Amino acid sequence: MFIWEDFRKHASELLKKEGITTEIQDAREEYGDFTYPTFTLAKEYKKSPAEIAGDLASSIEPDNFFSKIEAIGPYVNFHIRSSTLAKWVIDTYLSDDLKIPSRGKIIVEHTSANPTGPLHIGRTRNSIIGDTMARILKRYGYDVEVHYFVNDVGKQVATLLWGILYLKENDDESLRGDYRFVRYYQKAYKILEKHPEKEMEIQEILKRYESGDSVLRDLAKKYVGDILKGIEESLKRLNIHFDRFVWESSLIPLAKEIPQMLEGYISEENGAYYLDMKKIGFEGKDKFYLYRKDGTTLYFLRDIAYHLWKSKISKNMIDVLGEDHKLHFKAIRKVMEILEPDCTLDALFYSFVRLPEGKMSTRKGQAVYLDDLLKEGESRVMEILKTRTYPQSEKESIAKKVSRSAIRFHIVNMQEDKPMIFRWEKALSFDGESGPFIQYTYARASGILRKSEVDLNTYNPETLTHPEEIKLLKLMAKYGTVIMKSVNAREPHLLAKYAYDLASQFNQFYRDCPVITADDDIKQSRLALVKAFKNLMGDVIETLGMDKMEKM
């Protein structure tokens, strides 16, 4: 799995024999595979960097890993022996076992969108980043449990209930829950803007609800459940699933135990209680309120309860959160250090998606819904498929797979903390740096294997000498490195970049290296390469949560 890193380690060992202990960096392609710049040694050795590099290069002998070690100016460059590389890479990906170590349990919480309406594309950035991160962690060896924290307590839900209870008109039962009930939520907010005094009624609902009013509880469970089901349906279309939905209301009993665990840090003000952040050495905000003066709980308290509860299941946790949660999260983490010092809690933050005309908002109804985007994507794919002779059902299946993969790739291909402005044309781009480009490349590899009509038997790695073959092999060797970096930095976009590079390189190979018409020995080794590539590309595609297809 970590082929490239094993080569790197070997280069380090060779240098170590010369008395140099250092990390070796990747070289620019035209100079070699790994490089060691000698500038820093100049003072100590009292020689020019170029001289030092020359001496080092001539004293390190080529071996099974490196065929050439040469100095270019002040750099010592290592060249990988391609026959060793070819055999290693191909055998690795032809085998079913990528030899991934087991790394224990981790909980990834993502999406957790308030169940007040259909999922819009802004929230979807959370889902896609979270789901991809979870898949990458799994690939790295973690036992991942994916959570959705369901907000069925608090003001938003009380507002939703108020809307449904008092504004019933033009109800359309044929609509899916999220589309059906969001109308009341939006209308409720409009009314509250004009009549702030109605706020009292909402407070009353909230209070009754939290004190355990069974009628309200049942209603909330029903409506929130219906909306959540809708959101879940939308996410299924993107290939996103959860292991567990944790309802906030279920944590209220635990939440009420938190204050005594934090005794000495809590203060009271007009009947409301807050955590005194100065006392626990927190900077950024002094008071985080736990209880309203009417005794109802606040999100901060319930979120502490949720994290405490999670930490009993797993010591490792990652939350995928919008950038608006940075301060909140910092405080939660601080509290967790007190309550459960053994656990590690990390966050993966992302910037908001905006529309060209401004912010997205469920309340104001200004948003692009995920379902609409998927639908539009599918119809654009069907348009392209007009020239194909596949059966209709296959076309529809392809359309779904291409559409959702295009959207997933578009979102995860961008660095998480970069602001994003949503544009239909870009989200549904099918060429260049896009999801379909990657799927298409996989289909091409499949096509070659399908038409080769030869069984794969032994191959000779020595025959893989074409520059495009070597470049492809090197990229294939880097999969483990990319997964590792992506996990350590919590940056799923690195894998998307890798997927593109890998696919792009396969297309260069495809252009210059015919497989089916090649001479027998070359054909065998190229088939082995294509098969190994297909396995790897398929694994990358699935780790990105996209769909692989034999034909498209």
Add this chain to the structure above:
RNA sequence: GGGCGCGUGGCCUAGCCUGGACAGGGCGCUGGCCUUCUAAGUCAGUGGUCGCGGGUUCAAAUCCCGCCGCGCCCGCCA
């Protein structure tokens, strides 16, 4: 006002953590490549004061300081 993040060719973007060899891609535009493994592909060309100004260094898109622009947060909302 304070804190955090972002600022790379007409547009979108990688690289920034761990400073090194001419800043990679994609879209667009111009011109090529389908009797040959799917042209959702590919080749060539076009286009960049890496927001601005200082500093550190043999070397800065990358590190430090100060500005400017944009976003987010600073609620008894979530």
